[in-house]
Amino acid sequence: MNKDRLSQLFELQVSQGATEAERNELRGLMALQEHEEQLKVLLAELWDKYTAEELVFSAEESAAMLKRVFEVVAGTAQGLPARPERGKLLSLWPRWRLGVGVAAAVATIVFGIWFFSPSRHSGAGRNLVLAGSDIAxxxxxxxxxxxxxxxxxxxxxxxxxxxxxxxxxxxxxxxxxxxxxxxxxxxxxxxxxxxxxxxxxxxxxxxxxxxxxxxxxxxxxxxxxxGKERKILLEGEAYFLVVHNEKQPFRVESKEPGGGKQTVEDIGTTFNINAYADEGIVKTTLVEGVAAVYADLSSSSRTSAAAKQAPIILKPSQQSSLSGGQLEVRRVNTEDVLAWKDGQFRFNNTPLSEILRQIGRWYNLEIVYEDREAGKRTFTGVIRRDSRLSEILRVFEKGGIQFRVADPRKAGGAKRLIVM
Structure with missing residues (x-):
């Protein structure tokens, strides 16, 4: 019975018709030793649907993708459920070693991990935007x-x-x-x-x-x-490489959407602050050194407990999140956080709504939802920020998301990306 269910879920995933619950069920079945032989057959059949001519990734890109795929599949990526071990995947499917490009392409379908390089997509996505209105x-x-x-x-x-x-x-x-x-x-x-x-x-x-x-x-x-301090105010997002001066502390103040504010003080530090108002949360990620993060509620909502709250001392690869005057800390992959600075969008089990906010800022778009549920879908992968909009939309279309771009002349001059 489980074997029939594995085949059924596998086909749903390949056709991009699986729900999040079905995808999680599929991953659980794939991890069982008793399904090893059946999984070999299913993967081999999917492999054979791809040819070298269809690949859109270079060997270097594909190798990097596979490394990322194995991290996600093995559950090493932050916040993802445990999945089959890398070694088991290699033994299940020796063809991983023979054609990393095909393997990477197939892995994106099986595991829902999407990667994109624009260099070989010159005609991609033309059906997604109005003629002549693609966005650089x-x-x-x-x-x-x-x-x-x-x-x-x-x-x-x-x-x-x-x-x-x-x-x-x-x-x-x-x-x-x-x-x-x-x-x-x-x-x-x-x-x-x-x-x-x-x-x-x-x-x-x-x-x-x-x-x-x-x-x-x-x-x-x-x-x-x-003065006695080096204080700056931030709205939005910035990456700081601070010249430390113990006698003149460097402090960055940003507002929390709830009305409070946050102050970050460097102690010999490299850090990133994401304080966009529409994110509803302020995230501070430490890359190197040490930083102190203070939360300060507005007077209208201040509580004695919050007023006495001690600063959080961040260490490298830690991220503080400020929401409702409360600071929480977790470990993160700094490569994901700093991807914007390095010319990439990087997602790790990220809701589409959050992804589209990033895309909207970079392509100067207003995001409009006809299908609110689509915004809850999650994606993992890497897309270059020098891609044209149509090239990026094509990636998510493969994941079952449909878009259209409103004619600016009919939208009061605003460019709107509509999620259908």
């Missing part, structure tokens, strides 16, 4: 607003700006838009660095700290750090 990925870009209100549009062909006595690009070119009487060393002034949706930029602060700003984000900081 985001790119380098930002603005700096001076204390006098002057807004400087930064060069999109550059990668970053250095803030010192003057503003200059990281290749040494001076920004001529800053007038002599507005020289940054002449008076204390607050600067605002902003990225719009579809933009990212690097800023080097006056103390030498590097800040990588993700799309739809903002930092407010002084042109010169002259």
């Amino acid at each position: 990925p985001g790119k380098s870009g930002a603005t700096i607003t001076l204390a006098n209100g002057q807004v400087i549009q930064l060069d999109s062909t550059k990668q970053g700006v250095i803030v010192g006595d003057a503003l200059k690009y990281d290749d040494g070119e001076i920004l001529k838009q800053v007038q002599e009487d507005d020289r940054l060393s002449s008076k204390a002034q607050m600067l605002t660095a902003t990225t719009a949706k579809g933009q990212t930029y690097k800023f080097t602060l006056p103390d030498g700290t590097h800040v990588y700003l993700n799309a739809d984000s903002k930092i407010i900081f002084p042109a010169q750090f002259s």
Whole structure:
């Protein structure tokens, strides 16, 4: 009976018709020793449906994918249920060793792990968008607003700006838009660095700290750090490589959607903060060093217990989450958290709704749901951020998700991605 059920669930998964409960049941049956021979047959049959000409991954990409597949299948990926061991999979299916490209493609179907490289998808996804309306990925870009209100549009062909006595690009070119009487060393002034949706930029602060700003984000900081602390305000997401100074602590303040705020203090630190308002939670991930995270509720909702809450000291690969004034800590894969900075989307059993919020910021899209249940589907995998929108949508279409892109002219000029 179990063998019949294994075949039935396997076919449902291959056709992308399995529910989450059925996928979990399938993984449990696949892990049983008694199903080894049957699983060999099922995998071999699926393998034979693929040819080398159909592969869309290079050998290097496929090998990396398989490594990730085995991590997920073995249950080593954070937060996933236990699954068949890597060694068992290799013994079940020796063809893994013979054609990693095919093996990776088949694994994406069997285990629901999706990976994508745009280089061989030049015609992909044309049915998903209106003719002539495909959307290019985001790119380098930002603005700096001076204390006098002057807004400087930064060069999109550059990668970053250095803030010192003057503003200059990281290749040494001076920004001529800053007038002599507005020289940054002449008076204390607050600067605002902003990225719009579809933009990212690097800023080097006056103390030498590097800040990588993700799309739809903002930092407010002084042109010169002259006080007892180096304090900046963050909205959105940023990655910090802090120059440590024990006599002048570096602190990043961000707001919690519930009305409170969070302060992160470096103790010789590299960290990432995700504080987008629409995420409903503030996540701080430590990459190197040590950092102290403080939660401070708004006065309207402050409780004596929260007021006395001690800071959390983060260690590398730990992530704090602030919600409702409460801080919690867990271990995470920092490669997943920092993927945006490295030109990737990386997902680990992530709900589609969270994935689409990231995609919406990078492609400047409003996400609209006709099917709310679709947003609960989870995906694991890697997609390059330099892919066009149609190429990315094709990946999720393989997972049974349907989209359409609204004509901007009929949507008041806004680009809308509609989940059907």
